[in-house]
Amino acid sequence: MSKKIRLGILGGGGDSLIGVLHRIASSMYDSYQLVGGVFNPNYDDNIGFAEQIGIPTNRIYKDFDVFIEEELKLPEDERIQVVSILTPNFLHFPMAKKLLESGFNVICEKPMTTTFEEAQVLQETLEKANTIFAVTYTYTGYPMVRQMKEMISTGVIGKVQKIDVQYYQGWINPIIHDKEKRASTWRLDPEKSGISCCVGDIGTHGFDMIEYVTGMEVKTILADLNYLYADNKMDIDGTILLRFAENVKGVLRTSQIATGEENNFTVKIYGDKGGLKWEQENPNYLHHLTEDEPLKVLKPGHAYNSAFSLDGTKLPPGHPEGIFDSMGNIYKGVAKAIRKEKYHPGEFPTMKDGVRGMNFIERAVASHQQGNVWVEVK
Structure with missing residues (x-):
């Protein structure tokens, strides 16, 4: 069995609905392991939330810049492979751009950016990075x-x-x-x-x-x-x-x-x-x-x-499937792409x-x- 994909999350701490949705979805097909991130802007709250959900705190970082800096110091086979961006809209573009430039795969909440111009810049960045980028238009996973x-x-x-x-x-x-x-x-x-x-x-x-x-x-x-x-x-x-x-x-x-x-x-x-x-x-x-x-x-x-x-x-x-399952299917498609497995072109936006x-x-x-x-x- 292949190793789980190392996942990092930005945002989604506290009582965030979107945070719960992404964490549960990522666990559905046993393809990901959440290993670190920056859940809250306040560091003490960040550490406290990681302890609450049972994540080791050694890769819970003070802020986004420290996250990038410290993860890039790690050997490639230990480094976080894909990062989910669950922050307010205005942070999507700067975070996604820097993650792509640093070689990470990205799963980003919508809207992807705050302007069309930013979206075009991000597209050019992805073409150079040659990594996987998904936008969570969740309902396509039903x-x-x-x-x-x-x-x-x-x-x-x-x-x-x-x-x-x-x-x-x-x-x-x-x-x-x-x-x-x-x-x-x-x-x-x-x-x-x-x-x-x-x-x-x-x-x-x-x-x-x-x-x-x-x-x-x-x-x-x-x-x-x-x-x-x-x-x-x-x-x-x-x-x-x-x-x-x-x-x-x-x-x-x-x-x-x-x-x-x-x-x-x-x-x-x-x-x-x-x-x-x-x-x-x-x-x-x-x-x-x-x-x-x-x-x-x-x-x-x-x-x-x-x-x-x-x-x-x-x-x-006869057993109802809902929005957690829908998001889980998007994460499943991204995992296939990261692992370079065959997947349907409609598996993730x-x-x-x-x-x-x-x-x-x-x-x-x-x-x-x-x-x-x-x-x-x-």
Whole structure:
């Protein structure tokens, strides 16, 4: 059996949801061993958290620069091989760039950077580094999303002609109406989040999902965003019209002020022979619609699913798989790539997905600011 891949994590300490998600996901297929990192900006909290989760403290570093310096002193067969970046958005680019320049593989939370220009620089850095880079558009790891992708690519629903994606949350509703709270939340601070909140945080998930499952690229978009208050600099709601090649059109609706909504991410793809619908809050059901047969509901783990879907299924039919499993499948794909094993090109989102995501965010904001006009996504 091959040795486990040595994993380091930046951020994700304390009660961070994303930190728990990544740690559990990395442990799922017994491919990684968490050996060190910088979980918290405060060193005492950093050490305390490492002790809490049972990680030896000899490779828990004071800060990111010390992390790089000390790890590079170690022999290559002891050095951390891949680093997960779970910090606030504004730290993604400088950390990822230095990690790539230092020869590390990287798993980065989205949005990958805070600007499209930074994303392009990162792409050039990766080309020189020749390492592995993954962006955690988590939902691409769900078995039934992968089944949707395979069914579309093999023509089960025919030629795609209509796309409708919705991502609704309500978590920012109690914050946005309080002037003090909206001024002190990092998600609404352009210095820490970039130029967009809602589109940058969850709209980019929808954009990536559309291109992932259809295999098509969005060509132009028209965005109408909502900031709700004049002193709020970040969008918290928006509707974006999409145009693809060959007259295929779609819509992406995204909101963080959809009062009472939890994580309502719904994907609907319609072809000339049928349609497919998937909901993140009920991720084990893929609905297949046609005009001449009753509705079909596909579930994970059955032999009728594609090999790609089954490879990401850990449990027998009837045992629900969720977001931890989805992220675990992304980590599994990255492990295959690091070990130079054969893997499906859709097993984890790559630098290209991160770059297009940043371009989409900036073009959506530009479309809105220019008076809700059509703009090109390069």
